[in-house]
Amino acid sequence: MNPFAYTRATNQQAAIQAIMQQNAKFIAGGTNLLDLMKENVEQPARLIDINRLELTQIAERRDGGLRLGALAKNSDTANHQLVRERYPLVTQAILAGASAQLRNAATNGGNLMQRTRCYYFYDTVMPCNKRDPGSGCGALEGFSRIHAIFGTSPLCIATHPSDMCVALAALDAVVQVEGPQGPRSIPFAEFHRLPGDTPQIDTNLRRDELITAIDLPATANSFADHSYYLKVRDRASYAFALVSVAAALDIRNGVIQEARVAMGGVAHKPWRATKAESALKGQRPEERIFRIAADAEMQTALGTEHNRFKIELGRRAIVRALTIAANNA
Amino acid sequence: MNLIESVPPADASETVAVRLRVNGTNYGLRLDPRTSLLNLLRENLDLPGTKKGCDHGQCGACTVIVNGRRINSCLTLAVIYDGSEITTVEGLANGDELHPLQSAFVRHEGFQCGYCTSGQLCSAVAMIQEVDQGTASHVTADVRKSGNVVLTDEEIRERMSGNICRCGAYPGIVAAIREVTQQSSQRGV
Secondary structure, eight states: OOOOEEEEOOSHHHHHHHHTSTTEEEESSOTTHHHHHHTTSOOOSEEEEOTTSSOOOEEEOTTSOEEEETTSBHHHHHTOHHHHHHOHHHHHHHHHSSOHHHHHHOBHHHHHTOOOOOHHHHOTTSOBTTTSTTSOBHHHHSOOTTSOSSSOBTTBOOOOOOSHHHHHHHTTOEEEEEETTEEEEEEGGGTBOOOTTOTTOOBSOOTTOEEEEEEEOGGGGGGTTSEEEEEEOSSSSSSOOSEEEEEEEEEETTEEEEEEEEEESSSSSOEEOHHHHHHHTTSOSOHHHHHHHHHHHHTTOOOOTTTTHHHHHHHHHHHHHHHHHHHOO | OEEEEOOOOTTOOOOEEEEEEETTEEEEEEEOTTOBHHHIIIIISOOTTSOOSSSSSSSOTTEEEETTEEEEGGGSBGGGGTTEEEEOGGGTSBTTBOOHHHHHHHHTTOOSSOTTHHHHHHHHHHHHHHHHTTOOOTTOSOTTOOSOOOOOHHHHHHHTTTSOOTTOOHHHHHHHHHHHHHHHHHHTO
16 A cells, blocks of 8 residues: 555544645545555545534434435444435335445535545556556456446446445435535436546545535435335355345325336446336336336346346346335335 | 554555554554555464455455444455544454354354354354444345344345355354344334
8 A cells, every 4th residue: 555644534624624735635434545545546645534514413414304324334324313214215226235243434515525435446467448548448348347338438437336326316315515616516316427537536525525414305205104225246245246226115195196217337426217216107017017017127238248138137126125115105 | 552564565655653552452554555454363373263355345254343334355455544532353352251142053054164264253242243233235126214233144145245255054044143143123222
């Protein structure tokens, strides 16, 4: 690991001042960043420790929504009483990810800032347009079993690794950030990016901005009775998703008033399955409809030689997640 | 107070002052900020019970308890935990009297080579506290319902999934944890 200067930020202003220095990075839980530093994928000259900032609170907002502090641990977020009761999809998604040890260290803000687990990104001997722009993509010609089937570009087919973010995407969370010009809000759908021509840029967070909180809207509470996070992976626990589905239905009078479907393990960002959502709205919650919705979404997927299986897997996962969500209560 | 200074490599940046309490002993340290908590314990504090398996947060051998919570000591910088209270496997026993989980691991053969065992033990001790606090897991049927956790074998396996045992001593590990949790619930602890 390269040497770096270490400073502890005691308040937000100081943290934002410090991050403007060259090649500086924030560190919170460190579970992803330190791993990348050990592999020389990340080589910051300066680490700004933000763990002392008062951003750990989880509290109800005046509008009835819930504010998740950026520095609240993933484990505390998953087990917060209000998250469990009102946004069980978030609890399920967090608990499907990583291990208890990692969730105890990892923070909510850090979860959003995770980088891909693409093995070509991690291996500094291999070309990777995300790590070293212009060097090429090892995955396109290599083993691409874990890679993306939606929204890929000729430069990058990496996936976003988070489970929590898939639930947050489904529930239209809002990311609150603070920068030198003050605060701003970023809708979750606009937080992460597709690779396009700039796969090295994962998010629309600016370099000098700090995530302060993630807001769950009060309206997302209407999905609490019928939501489910389904994760399909190579082993039963402690593995990244091949495909995951966050399904949330607002069912009243036997009709789906509104549907939310988001997928993990399939794209460079948490993938909102809007075509599936449109096919569900106004319909009865039954398997025939779920199949139509799944087909509508998955017909736009594009697989490689190695990950084509994800298209059928995704179709079945959507149907199963919706079926379980509909039958909850 | 034990004062310990790690020898910084030639290319290191400025060292950082850190105070830690480990297994009841206070330490005042000056550390290269790159020092992982795992390396600090093993190489500077002479506590080699905590093991380095993968060094990437994928095996759990390095699990220690920091401020009451289990974490992977390999994936954290020691400087981040300035002021913290840390328990390693060396701190579980009471003198010569083994921790109940340690005895149960012996009784149920919860290990073969033993390399993952210190991580398994620290992880299980903290896991039992998490269960007492009513936390949900990935296999909890309805996370909206709070209250007592029924610690089935499936729950034990899921909650311990962050600790890999390459010898495959899982049946013994699960049996040991099951025995200890059942005894404590019978005692009403």
